[in-house]
Amino acid sequence: MASRDKKRVLSEYLIVSAHAGDRVALDRLCRLWHADLSRHAGRLIGEADTARDIMQEAWCDILRGLGSLREPAAFPAWAYRIVARKCAAEIRGRQSTRRTADAFGAEMSGASVDGLQAAETAADAGAIRLAMAGLPADQRLALALYHQDGLSVAEIAVITETPAGTVKTRLMHARRKLAAVLNPTQD
Structure with missing residues (x-):
């Protein structure tokens, strides 16, 4: 388990x-x-x-x-x-x-909010965080709740008060955008 x-x-x-x-x-x-x-x-x-x-x-x-x-x-x-x-x-x-x-x-x-306050030890982790910061807020939230907090699509739907299909779509678009930013040579 x-x-x-x-x-x-x-x-x-x-x-x-x-x-x-x-x-x-x-x-x-x-x-x-x-x-x-x-x-x-x-x-x-x-x-x-x-x-x-x-x-x-x-x-x-x-x-x-x-x-x-x-x-x-x-x-x-x-x-x-x-x-x-x-x-x-x-x-x-x-x-x-x-x-x-x-x-x-x-x-x-206007105090500026630095989304990358915590210094990342690995260059890849820093690149991922930077790429995530460029995502729309709804996609960034869905991605973080799913991958970092381990919540299910159904749980994220409840949290964000959106249909499960919308959560899946947000996750799909977020992953595609991250892949494009992190690996720009790949089509």
């Missing part, structure tokens, strides 16, 4: 235990998923400090709503969706603030 499968089985067990009132199970569930969900928030927001703040709020919502989650196997997609909604709310808030500031003629200092 792959470690991803073990993680999902353990998650289901922890959720059932949490439903039965086991507080230690809640703590273990948080520790099990925190890194993956934080990475997702970081990808969506692009700033580590803001992603940490969002994760605190997201965990509050996740733990508060866990009792209503009837299908423990749905936890990953459900939790990723909560994080995505928190990030979307943050982005909407920023856009609103920016529009208001623009309306009053305020000059925005």
Whole structure:
């Protein structure tokens, strides 16, 4: 059994235990998923400090709503969706603030977001990250959730609130674009 499968089985067990009132199970569930969900928030927001703040709020919502989650196997997609909604709310808030500031003629200092903050040790990994940064946001998100987080097409469809066929199409186009950028001599 792959470690991803073990993680999902353990998650289901922890959720059932949490439903039965086991507080230690809640703590273990948080520790099990925190890194993956934080990475997702970081990808969506692009700033580590803001992603940490969002994760605190997201965990509050996740733990508060866990009792209503009837299908423990749905936890990953459900939790990723909560994080995505928190990030979307943050982005909407920023856009609103920016529009208001623009309306009053305020000059925005605009902190630049460097999508390649982490220095990659391998040249290939750096090239892949650079190529991914050039993808449209929906394709980049689908690719990251599928390949980096190991989520299924169905789970990604739930997270992004799009049909599974659309997720498959996004993955196909993203892979083609990456192949074209990484290997331009190949037709």
